[in-house]
Amino acid sequence: RSTAEGYRSYLDSRLIPEFGEIEVSRITKSHILDYRSSLAKASNGKLKAKTVNKVMKFLKMVLDEAATRHDFTSPYQGIKALKEEKVHIEPFSLQEVKILLDSVREDWKAYFIVRFFTGARTGEIDGLKWEYVDFENRQILIRETFSKGRWETTKNDSSQREIDMSKLVYDTL
Secondary structure: OHHHHHHHHHHHHHHHHHHOOOOHHHOOHHHHHHHHHHHHHHOOOOOOHHHHHHHHHHHHHHHHHHHHHHOOOOOOOOOOOOOOOOOOOOOOOHHHHHHHHHHOOHHHHHHHHHHHHHOOOHHHHHOOOHHHEEOOOOEEEEOEEEEOOEEEEOOOHHHOEEEEOOHHHHHHO
8 A cells, every 4th residue: 555655656746747748659768768867856866866766667667558558669668777876774783782772661672672683674563463473483473564554464475474583582572
């Protein structure tokens, strides 16, 4: 649902204003490249390459589907994604985790232990229900997420997985 809402937002706020009045088979590769360039320039660097690529990927999906249905060559052929800068992630050290756990309110301690020592994503931890905690096999079953105020199934099947609980996580839960 969240993914569909994101695509709808791209469509309404970005693609329809740019391409909405053009017959789809008349959209050219040049028009696509000019649009991609304008996305990055108009945002004064606020749109990162990753976001521009997401918008463009959705445009490619639309154009490729139209080309298949209406028997024309997609103008998106041969257009490569923008190079995305690698994000350097610096996780907390074990010492920093200990400091945080020693100073957090008691009612939040279990939450942070599960967050730090399972590797689960925020929405997965926030959406964790007791029915998905398998004490017998010492596993947390990732089946749902909590995002934008609602529970949803995971985005795709490969996101559904089992996370083995360490002794600390098991004892905490």
